[in-house]
Amino acid sequence: MPEFCIAGVAESPLGHVTDQSEPSMIALAAMAALDEAGIARTEVDGLFVNYLGEEGSVQLGEYLGIEPSHADSSDLGGGSWVGFIGHAMAAIAAGQCEVALLAYASRQRTLRKRSRAHVLAPPPPESITAQFDQPAGVPVPIGHFALVTARHMYEYGTTEEQLASVAVTGREWARLNPKAWRRDPLTVEDVLASDRICGPIKKLDCCPITDGGGAIVVTTAERARAAKRPPVGIRGWGESHTHWHPHQRRDITSTAAVRSGRLAYEMAGIGPEDVDIFQPYDAFTITPILQLEDLGFCEKGAGGEMFAQGHLRPGGKLPAMTSGGGLSYTHPGAFGIFLVIEAVRQLRGEAGDRQVNPAPRTALVNGIGGLCSYSSTVVLTND
Amino acid sequence: MTDNDDILDPTTAAFWKAAADGKLVVQRCAACGHSQLYPRPFCLACDSTDLTWAETPGLGTVYSCVTVHLPVRADLPPPYSVGLVELDEGPRLLAAVPDDAAIGDRVAARWQPGDGGARPVLSFAAVGSLANAAEVVS
Ligand SMILES: [Zn+2]
Numbered sequence: 433m434p435e436f437c438i439a440g441v442a443e444s445p446l447g448h449v450t451d452q453s454e455p456s457m458i459a460l461a462a463m464a465a466l467d468e469a470g471i472a473r474t475e476v477d478g479l480f481v482n483y484l485g486e487e488g489s490v491q492l493g494e495y496l497g498i499e500p501s502h503a504d505s506s507d508l509g510g511g512s513w514v515g516f517i518g519h520a521m522a523a524i525a526a527g528q529c530e531v532a533l534l535a536y537a538s539r540q541r542t543l544r545k546r547s548r549a550h551v552l553a554p555p556p557p558e559s560i561t562a563q564f565d566q567p568a569g570v571p572v573p574i575g576h577f578a579l580v581t582a583r584h585m586y587e588y589g590t591t592e593e594q595l596a597s598v599a600v601t602g603r604e605w606a607r608l609n610p611k612a613w614r615r616d617p618l619t620v621e622d623v624l625a626s627d628r629i630c631g632p633i634k635k636l637d638c639c640p641i642t643d644g645g646g647a648i649v650v651t652t653a654e655r656a657r658a659a660k661r662p663p664v665g666i667r668g669w670g671e672s673h674t675h676w677h678p679h680q681r682r683d684i685t686s687t688a689a690v691r692s693g694r695l696a697y698e699m700a701g702i703g704p705e706d707v708d709i710f711q712p713y714d715a716f717t718i719t720p721i722l723q724l725e726d727l728g729f730c731e732k733g734a735g736g737e738m739f740a741q742g743h744l745r746p747g748g749k750l751p752a753m754t755s756g757g758g759l760s761y762t763h764p765g766a767f768g769i770f771l772v773i774e775a776v777r778q779l780r781g782e783a784g785d786r787q788v789n790p791a792p793r794t795a796l797v798n799g800i801g802g803l804c805s806y807s808s809t810v811v812l813t814n815d
Numbered sequence: 816m817t818d819n820d821d822i823l824d825p826t827t828a829a830f831w832k833a834a835a836d837g838k839l840v841v842q843r844c845a846a847c848g849h850s851q852l853y854p855r856p857f858c859l860a861c862d863s864t865d866l867t868w869a870e871t872p873g874l875g876t877v878y879s880c881v882t883v884h885l886p887v888r889a890d891l892p893p894p895y896s897v898g899l900v901e902l903d904e905g906p907r908l909l910a911a912v913p914d915d916a917a918i919g920d921r922v923a924a925r926w927q928p929g930d931g932g933a934r935p936v937l938s939f940a941a942v943g944s945l946a947n948a949a950e951v952v953s
Contacts, residue, residue: 558823631881
């Protein structure tokens with residue numbers, strides 16, 4: 433097996449993007465990430481995308497002028513790009529490609545494409561979703577995360593104040609990140625006073641809707657020799673999924689991160705005690721709590737308390753959501769690619785005011801997809 | 816229940832036919848007794864393909880529930896409450912629950928006709944608020 437690395441990362445323009453299209457945003461990010469990697473665009477032979485329309489990798493390949501020998505348009509929700517790291521490693525190990533480009537962009541804020549996602553066109557009438565989910569009028573996805581939150585509060589005594597402390601944690605990091613979308617000071621009281629949207633979830637428990645995108649280059653250490661920035665090693669990876677319909681999951685407070693995390697730890701030969709920084713996928717305030725628990729950073733049920741105690745804030749023992757997270761930094765529908773980009777920046781020591789100090793050596797990234805359906809975990813190191 | 820439903824999903828047609836008669840049925844395994852919804856051509860517990868439909872009293876317990884405060888559909892003005900209800904037979908269903916419902920509450924299923932030939936609509940009422948449910952409990 434070759435030694436795998438991330439040789440380049442880049443964000444596209446973020447926030448409110450009025451001077452680029454989605455494909456041009458990807459092209460800008462891809463060229464910047466490939467420049468970091470010291471690899472030419474025409475050397476890309478593996479393409480990994482999601483949410484770019486029908487036959488996404490085919491469409492993007494044409495735009496970028498790339499005819500890959502390995503293509504992947506798998507839809508694994510917002511965590512797809514964390515998953516694609518492992519898919520790319522497998523493809524490289526099998527000799528199907530050498531330079532994998534993982535990419536995403538969305539202008540959903542400016543185009544208002546998914547601003548009312550919970551009232552999108554109904555699923556086809558023959559689907560199980562149309563028969564057994566849709567009639568109840570549960571908004572998607574927030575209603576499902578609300579059901580998870582309510583059950584977590586019932587089983588473990590998690591409080592709305594603890595949930596609010598997740599949003600406050602992200603905001604404290606975002607205040608150190610000039611690219612973050614939400615940078616105003618935020619208190620637990622502010623979150624509690626925001627409009628109630630669904631069950632225990634209030635407006636400030638939810639990520640914003642922004643424009644944004646990014647690109648990641650995955651390749652071998654051998655191929656990354658000409659990189660302009662230090663490549664980051666990929667030491668462990670795992671993925672799994674548990675269910676699609678919420679009524680099919682026996683314990684909705686437990687996620688596929690239990691399995692994806694175990695696989696990633698085993699491959700890396702480490703445990704949660706070895707992790708210096710954590711990048712959980714915070715679409716709603718409940719999700720980093722579930723990931724903390726399922727990835728072994730605390731007992732099941734203790735995630736909310738860990739946030740409330742400040743352990744994940746700047747200066748805390750497990751810095752997390754260091755970009756500001758989906759809740760404050762950016763959330764163009766899918767956040768997975770940004771988790772990896774931030775982990776790489778932190779491991780390279782180039783995160784500016786938000787740089788974790790002393791410089792972290794090991795990062796754990798966890799992507800989720802669907803209705804807490806899918807999970808992918810990756811261990812990255814700078815040695 | 817319409818003829819079209821048979822064509823759309825033949826595997827659930829018996830469920831919706833029972834619903835039109837006001838009955839809640841689950842798929843039951845003749846080999847091991849496991850109950851499941853939605854239906855599949857095999858038992859999730861033992862892989863047997865010997866499956867039948869079994870009528871239930873429609874009694875269950877609220878596993879999780881929330882009040883929805885944002886508009887989802889024109890025919891459902893917020894706020895309203897929805898929940899995951901675990902039937903006593905095991906399967907869970909997502910449906911309307913009473914506005915004051917709490918996790919752990921006992922509830923009973925009821926069907927209402929769908930509008931204009933649409934599938935019947937399931938909701939759960941507090942146990943005791945329906946005479947037939949009280950009979951089943953006793
Ligand atoms: Zn069986």
